[in-house]
Amino acid sequence: MKHAHILILEDAPVVREGLKSILESLRNIDYVATAGTFEELTHLMKRKTCQMVLISPHYLHSHQKQLQQLRSQYSNVKWIGVQYTLFSEDLMSKLDGVVDVFDNQDTLSTKLSKWLETNPDEISQGKENLTERETEVLKLLATGKSNKDIADELNISINTVITHRKNISQKTGIKSVSGLTIYAVVQNLISLDNY
Amino acid sequence: MKSKSDIHRDSKLAEIIISQPYIILMLEHFEVSLPVQDITISQICEKHHINEALFIAFTNLYCGKKGIPSLRLTADDAITITRFLATSHRYYLEQIYPEIMQLIEQMREQNKHHEMKLVSLFFTDYFKEVTTHLDYENQVFHPYVECLVTESKGATCKDNYIDYSVSQYQDHHDDIEMKLTDLKNLLIKYLPTYNDHIIRRKLLFLLSELEFDLKIHSEIEELILIPLAIDLENKDKTSRQ
Numbered sequence: 001m002k003h004a005h006i007l008i009l010e011d012a013p014v015v016r017e018g019l020k021s022i023l024e025s026l027r028n029i030d031y032v033a034t035a036g037t038f039e040e041l042t043h044l045m046k047r048k049t050c051q052m053v054l055i056s057p058h059y060l061h062s063h064q065k066q067l068q069q070l071r072s073q074y075s076n077v078k079w080i081g082v083q084y085t086l087f088s089e090d091l092m093s094k095l096d097g098v099v100d101v102f103d104n105q106d107t108l109s110t111k112l113s114k115w116l117e118t119n120p121d122e123i124s125q126g127k128e129n130l131t132e133r134e135t136e137v138l139k140l141l142a143t144g145k146s147n148k149d150i151a152d153e154l155n156i157s158i159n160t161v162i163t164h165r166k167n168i169s170q171k172t173g174i175k176s177v178s179g180l181t182i183y184a185v186v187q188n189l190i191s192l193d194n195y
Numbered sequence: 196m197k198s199k200s201d202i203h204r205d206s207k208l209a210e211i212i213i214s215q216p217y218i219i220l221m222l223e224h225f226e227v228s229l230p231v232q233d234i235t236i237s238q239i240c241e242k243h244h245i246n247e248a249l250f251i252a253f254t255n256l257y258c259g260k261k262g263i264p265s266l267r268l269t270a271d272d273a274i275t276i277t278r279f280l281a282t283s284h285r286y287y288l289e290q291i292y293p294e295i296m297q298l299i300e301q302m303r304e305q306n307k308h309h310e311m312k313l314v315s316l317f318f319t320d321y322f323k324e325v326t327t328h329l330d331y332e333n334q335v336f337h338p339y340v341e342c343l344v345t346e347s348k349g350a351t352c353k354d355n356y357i358d359y360s361v362s363q364y365q366d367h368h369d370d371i372e373m374k375l376t377d378l379k380n381l382l383i384k385y386l387p388t389y390n391d392h393i394i395r396r397k398l399l400f401l402l403s404e405l406e407f408d409l410k411i412h413s414e415i416e417e418l419i420l421i422p423l424a425i426d427l428e429n430k431d432k433t434s435r436q
Contacts, residue, residue, distance in 0.1 A: 024389065025307065025308070030389055030390060031389065031390040172380070172384075173376075173380035173384065174377045174380050175373050175377060176373055176374050176377050178317050178320065178321075178374070178377075179317065179374060179378070179380075179381060181313070182310055182314060182317060182381055182385075182386075183385055185309075185313060186381075186386060186387065192309055192312075192313075
């Protein structure tokens with residue numbers, strides 16, 4: 001699984017910190033650092049490898065040369081503009097992509113994943129090939145239901161529930177109910193509110 | 196025929212430690228500390244009053260060999276074993292579990308994914324279960340085994356354990372390694388990372404060390420101590436008839 005390191009260059013603290021906190025909650029983003037000035041960004045890029053820089057487009061005007069230099073120095077890094085006002089198409093074409101401040105979390109995740117060549121659903125797609133029934137059993141188990149409750153709810157025998165549980169543990173490598181609960185949260189099968 | 200890698204009474208402890216550093220942990224549980232100079236197994240056993248065959252069996256377990264040979268053990272060996280286990284308990288409760296807990300907390304501070312809160316809760320609950328498990332052995336089962344040893348030497352103390360027997364301990368003896376393996380699987384396969392590679396690696400190394408020691412710990416309990424305690428219990432019953 002590919003995890004990304006992202007740097008943000010944005011002078012408005014509210015936008016910068018807001019963006020950072022949203023990015024931190026996305027699954028395929030591994031590390032986010034912020035810079036308030038171009039110098040800080042240059043410094044950060046020296047210290048830490050990154051795959052992407054989110055940049056406020058006005059820097060394209062003010063730091064044209066420095067930007068070109070960084071782009072040639074770190075040729076694998078994707079430069080994405082954060083748009084909250086209209087910039088000229090010509091300016092934006094200098095970037096690898098644009099996100100909008102009105103993008104919601106899902107749109108942002110999908111866009112960034114595309115540029116980072118990662119899959120936003122990578123984790124949720126890898127549900128260890130649990131069958132639909134096993135997934136149902138896991139969801140109920142993770143919300144604190146007993147074998148009997150699960151049998152009643154799904155209209156199957158307790159023995160069948162036990163067989164499903166054995167298969168789930170074998171496929172995931174996790175045996176305890178509390179461990180499976182964490183697995184179910186990671187896989188987005190249940191939300192933390194159910195816990 | 197003995198192969199070169201076989202551990203025997205004349206094997207040098209230092210050489211074994213170099214090829215298998217976990218032996219240091221075993222020595223700590225025997226309350227033997229480094230340095231060991233050129234001392235052999237038979238010399239260390241004599242110095243610390245440990246049955247050589249028992250020491251070699253433990254060393255083989257820590258070197259990753261499966262199974263335990265049939266050992267001719269005495270009542271005094273039961274005391275050696277309960278002391279070894281009690282020292283291991285202190286290592287679990289006072290050292291490695293708190294160290295793991297600390298790393299989980301560091302990881303939670305570093306990794307903002309909400310699953311990490313659950314991992315922290317998972318481990319806190321698990322540690323409570325482990326503490327209950329080990330306290331029971333320290334306070335009930337080990338004193339009972341020591342009482343059986345006392346009885347085997349002609350003194351009495353069994354009146355304190357009228358309704359107790361080894362079989363009750365066997366019923367009570369649940370698996371404390373399972374959740375550890377679950378946690379390893381979660382960290383290796385599923386939990387999303389966030390700039391926590393170093394902490395995660397340290398955590399996995401500690402979990403593996405603990406898992407390794409706990410596995411041997413259970414084998415010693417189940418394959419050596421329990422049969423020996425049952426034997427002492429049977430002898431005690433016969434002597435009372």
